[in-house]
Amino acid sequence: MTGAKELDRFLAELTTERRLSPHTVSAYRRDVGTLLEFCAREDIESLDQLAVHHVRRFAAESHFRGLSPRSIARRLSAVRTFLAALVEQGRLTANVAVHVQAPKPSRRLPATLDADQVASLLEIKADDDLAIRDRAMLELFYSCGLRLAELIGVNVADVDAADRTVRVTGKGAKSRVVPVGRLALEAISRWLRVRATLVKGDEQAMFISRRGKRLAPRTVQARLNHWARVQGSPTRVHPHMLRHSFATHILESSGDLRAVQEMLGHSSLSTTQIYTHLDFQHLAHSYDEAHPRARRSRRRRQKTK
Incomplete structure (x- = not known):
């Protein structure tokens, strides 16, 4: 799958160098994994072919599948962190997810008593x-x-x-x-x-x-x-x-x-x-x-x- 090796290296870095908890690493695996599955469906053969419009479509698809704005924001944050790591390593020239935002959540009114x-x-x-x-x-x-x-x-x-x-x-x-x-x-x-x-x-x-x-x-x-x-x-x-x-x-x-x-x-x-x-x-x-x-x-x- 596109980016599988890069994801494995990224998760290893989170575990050994950043010392993130297993729960957090698992969340990154899940969220970035959904992007890689999207790339496979879109016939994107390598991550350097990933463009801004792809990431926007990825976010829109997540919304269409019923994911909440808060969960989409978390997913995009994981993707941005992943791509930023690849830019830092010189594997990518730009982080195309940096300006893609999740839909704004509806503001929930607080519950009150009369x-x-x-x-x-x-x-x-x-x-x-x-x-x-x-x-x-x-x-x-x-x-x-x-x-x-x-x-x-x-x-x-x-x-x-x-x-x-x-x-x-x-x-x-x-x-x-x-x-x-x-x-x-x-x-x-x-x-x-x-x-x-x-x-x-x-x-x-x-x-x-x-x-x-x-x-x-x-x-x-x-x-x-x-x-x-x-x-x-x-x-x-x-x-x-x-x-x-x-x-x-x-x-x-x-x-x-x-x-x-x-x-x-x-x-x-x-x-x-x-x-x-x-x-x-x-x-x-x-x-x-x-x-x-x-x-x-x-x-x-x-x-x-």
Whole structure:
């Protein structure tokens, strides 16, 4: 097969010189192997006959066969690395795959809970120490739209009850001050009284375990899953879903994208703009439910069933 010897030498180099894992080497074998199979079908007898239009057709064929844009991007990356190695060795004069791009993946909208679902989730019957902690933790999570790492990193001193704010440290060690809602502050106040009986040494973390130490991410995830089941959530809830829900609900109420950007700690407004798509979905649903013409068409559809 065209390029088989070159591929074997390339894989040997990955193994012995670059010391890549067997799993990674296997992935290169599979991805570059698909290119060589393509060359065989196209009667390309040697890799120096490979042209840019061939690589584009290879990518298009991968897409036609149902490969996702992400998988095509990975496949093309492997091909570029393979051809670059051949150029470096003097076996090829140019890397014809360098400018061939995979199709852009469709942007997946984040999953959210509606306001009633969030309210149901947070109505935790705080009748023991862990329930009191978890209620405060989830209230703060949703009230401020925090990332999981930010929530875990909050210290007692970071919450200013008088000012109704919390200082959090986000990505890139950047800190920001976020408003905290009344219900979250009330839950935190109750938790702090319990926390005083559990804390060990000089631990500064706001949310601690029974052993008096800062919570681990998996513990927060497990407790959130626990309460989602107990409270009868209709869907599996993950930590970032509360952040997405916060952003969507604030945007629905205020329409202030810049304010949402600041509260979420996004460095770029384009990152925050995904929530405008969610907001549009909400508006479209409201239109379909409320607009006379939409209601009439829906009734008509029901009558024809």
